[in-house]
Amino acid sequence: MDFFSHIQMDNKKIVYKKLLRDHMLEVAKNIKLNTQTIFKDEIWSKAGFIVGATHDFGKYTTYFQDYLITGKSKSNLHWHSFVSAVFGAYITIIHTKVTDNPLYDYLPLIAYFAILHHHGNLSSFDNDVVEMQKLSSYNFELVDSRMREKLQLMEPQLENILIHRETIEAEYQDILGNINLLDFKGNWISVLKELHRQKYKLQKENEDIKLKLNTFFLFIYSSLIDNDKRDAAEVRKIKRKHIPEDIVDYYRKEEFNIYETHGIDGVRNDIYQKVSKKISEISLDNHVFTLTAPTGTGKTITAFSAAVKLRERLKLYYDEEPRIIYALPFTSIIDQNFSVIEKILENIPDFQSDKNAYIIKHHHLSDVGYQVENETRPLDESMLLVESWDSEIVVTTFIQLFYTIIGYKNRFLKKYHNIANSIILLDEVQNIPMEYWPLVNIMLQNLAKELNCYIILLTATKPFIFNESEAIELLENNQEYFDKFNRVVIKPHLEEIGVEQLAQKFCEVYNQENSYLIVLNTINSSVEFYNYIISKVKSKGNKIFYLSTNIIPKERIKRITDIKNCLENHEKIVVVSTQVVEAGVDIDLDVVLRDLGPIDSIIQVAGRCNRGWDANKCGKVYVFNLKDDIHYSSKIYGSISCKASANLLEKNILQEREFYHLIADYFDSVKLMRGIQQESDESQKILNAIYDFRFCDDLGMYDSVSDFKLIQDNNYVDVFVQVDKDAVGIWNRFDKEILHEKNFKKRQENYLKLKKEFKSYVVSVPEKFANEFVRPSKNSSIFLLPYGNLKDYYDKNTGFNRNLETIFIAM
Structure with missing residues (x-):
């Protein structure tokens, strides 16, 4: 038989x-x-x-x-x-x-x-x-x-x-x-x-x-x-690819004035050269590095160049080229970083024919297509190649990376073995919740020790994840770069104020000759502020944009592109947003208003102000303390982080050159107020679960690895929003080709074909609101907001209507 x-x-x-x-x-x-x-x-x-x-x-x-x-x-x-x-x-x-x-x-x-x-x-x-x-x-x-x-x-x-x-x-x-x-x-x-x-x-x-x-x-x-x-x-094997160590040097020579010594370009050139020299000389016995530099100084390109140069050194030493894994905190900033690296790689002769053998993008909204040897592999094969990170360069999210390093789910863990022998770039690593910093320290050092990984942490606000004895700084004397900048000043106004009062003040001082970014901590407060000021801004003939996770991803991506286009054309605009713009979104506005938050978050958003270092002006960042029944900042970040920030900002106008020390003082203050033990306890629970091989406990009797969560879901559910006729068509395909397809293989193939388009219409909303929506089946994890009911639940400008109590009463 x-x-x-x-x-x-x-x-x-x-x-x-x-x-x-x-x-x-x-x-x-x-x-x-x-x-x-x-x-x-x-x-x-x-x-x-x-x-x-x-x-x-x-x-x-x-x-x-x-x-x-x-x-x-x-x-x-x-x-x-x-x-x-x-x-x-x-x-x-x-x-x-x-x-x-x-x-x-x-x-x-x-x-x-x-x-x-x-x-x-x-x-x-x-x-x-x-x-x-x-x-x-x-x-x-x-x-x-x-x-x-x-x-x-x-x-x-x-x-x-x-x-x-x-x-x-x-x-x-x-x-x-x-x-x-x-x-x-x-x-x-x-x-x-x-x-x-x-x-x-x-x-x-x-x-x-x-x-x-x-x-x-x-x-x-x-x-x-x-x-x-x-x-x-029967997935066909992918041949490894070589990336020239000077590929970024060549790109910069073509795209930038690499001989400039003044202004922001001079700073970027200086940082690039120093980091390149350092990475070429550093002992390979060192595995953990940091690259700390002010926002807007070209860390993405500099770090990628360092990784490629390090990769070449490791190839000569180990006779094997490591993968480069570039992880970022948010999907909203992956596309722009991916595009930069993709453009750099275009100088490789066979890049267009073997694109995905060189680079892939992996997050929940990304394509699963995999192109190699002038062929796009079948969808099931492409999915396996992408999800196992079978490429020289992987651009991904913290969720994908850390739920693999500290995870329990099959779909995340199947790429764990491909992390071995890799160079890992962690951009804006301070976005990891502070209670997990001791855990992240141990797990990253373990990757370095046991799986021969090399790790580079990129940040403008150096977090205390590694101490100086554990990580080598690639940009020596980096404080001098913080000291020389005078692009922006932080002006705190920390008396308690309501959203409507703040909006009124904004309207009183609004000047259409300036561009503005307003960053608020909650979706509700951002929508309330936007609705209050929209008529004022439009009456001056300027454009106003709203950005948050409350709008569908498709529209969010479009608005970021529109914002960049307006700024490139020197149009004066107003952007009302939540924290989605804090890290990595490359936009440059004149004035920023920010609700109180952690100092590192405030400094991150300050990096969107006078980013290009216009010597004829100084950007202004105003920090306010919004409150309704409680402070909005405490709802999102907890009281300790925000109290520490308020104490450091109170009655002080801060120049950019002071940011370096301000950040250090903030982290010291939070540790003192929280107590080192509390921070260690949260990490220790997960570590104990790792030591005891408790990956998941369905009964909830023990702490387990599954308790590790970078994002707290707080009882949110996914809703597909039929915002237009295209969305209606996509949902009809989903219903026919996936929900009602009995053949598992065909159902899977159909979903992979539809996934990117489908996800671009999905928002996460509080579960309490979802009872009014359509649930396709009893066990469905996705809800439907039909096109016919759109006007009651979804606003084309601000997204999902979270003020639904009045609607429910009327119904």
Whole structure:
């Protein structure tokens, strides 16, 4: 009998099939190669090979083979992950009996856990490793119900496998050598008892061993799920590409006056040269760097050039070119940074034909198309290549990066192994919540130590994530650049004021000869302010723009482009926004009004004022203290951060040259007010979960890795807004081609085709408002705001109407 790992049916005919032994062997070889490349350890590489060679062992049942063809099963005997996981642990025990390294003792436990979850998200050792005494109970009655069923299926599954014992053992002969399925059937409970013993022993190990083992586990797990999916889909391999180390130098020579020594261009040239020199001389024993420079001084291009030059040095040293991962806090600023890097790469001769082999953009709104060798790969293949970061340069979000480094979900973790040997650029890293800074410090240093990553933190407001002994500053004497700038001044007005009062004051002093940026902390306050001033601005003949996550992404992107075009044409405009403009949005206005917030956020938004350093003027940033029932700033940032900011700003007019010390004073003040212990506690909870392999706890009994959240959702839901006829058409396609498509593969392909357009009409709104909207199905995670109801719930200027109580009452 032939056993298959994957079969595709079309009109009840087999159109594709993959032999099980071939699939497992291919996956095993790739995991072993990945593991040996990074860890240089024969035993760990052997363990990786075993994981690949056993991960689908349970597919040797006729129950699963019948399920492959029919898609139906009368029982759960076709389940294959648990029996495969126990078999993987059994083989690992036999093949990795080495005593000279304590880490080797836990390889069976690692193999078991990786295989058990290779089709889903990670759980925890607490849930998945059965206690010895419970294994001895009659019919496993003391075991949790979810695990009990898996245990009860083992005997009939193994009886079924033994029917074809000779065939299976012969197939494994070429992969693992001699195996004895009768012995496995007789000892599988003993294997589970050994796993419990290993779990208990691991709990007593020190944190260094636990973290090292966790890193190895995630690498093996990631390599397994990525290679499993690639081999099943027959994804063709992508050839690595070389990027010339002087590619940015050439670009700058073509685009800029690189000999300018004065003004903002002179500063940018000086910083570029100094950082280039530093990165070319620094010892490769150093793995963590910072690049701290004022806003608008060309950090994106300078940092990318440093990464490319470092990449060339590492190639000569390790004989392998590392990937460059460029992570930013918000999707709203990815496009402009991606465009800059893309333009730099256009000087490479084969870039247009092999574009995505060189660079990809990965976030929830990005395309999944992958172009290489003048061909756009099929959508399912493209998705696997993009989501596993199979490219020389990856431009992505903090969400994608940190939910992989500190994550539990299958779809995030399948790229973990491709982070190894990479250069990671973290732009505006201070946007990570402060309570996670100790955690981020440890996890980034762990990447550097265990996976040979090199990390560069880019910021204008140097956060205290790494101290001076832990990171090398690439721009020496950077304070002199802060000292020489006089582009902007901060003028605090911290007496409490309401939104309407502030809007009135703005209207009184508004001068159409200036451009203005108003940044408020909440969507409600920003909409209220916008509605109050719109007639005043338009009466002067100027344009006014509203920006926040309250408007659909499609419109938000368009407005950022329109704003830039107006400014390039020297039009005087008004922009009312939330914090979406703080980091990285390259716009330059004359006057900024900002609601009170953390000092680093205030300085970030100040970077949108007189950004080009017009020597004939000084930009002004006014900081106000808005309040209704409580301060708007406290709603978003908490009282401690804002109180620290208020204390530092009170009665002080601050020049830009003072920002460097102001930032340091702010972080010191917050630490003192919060208490170092509170900050450490939040990080320590996640670290303890990492040490104890508690990735997710469905019952909520323990702290787990899944508790790590860069963005608090606060009971928000996604709503598709039919703002125009195009949106109506897209929703109709979604309904027909996805919601009502029964074939899973076609449904997936249809979604990938539609994803970017579909997501561009989605906003997140408080769940309390969504009850009035259409829910396509009982379990749907997306709601619909139909075109016919648009005027009641969505404003074309300010987006979703969050003042709906009156509407609900009227209805």
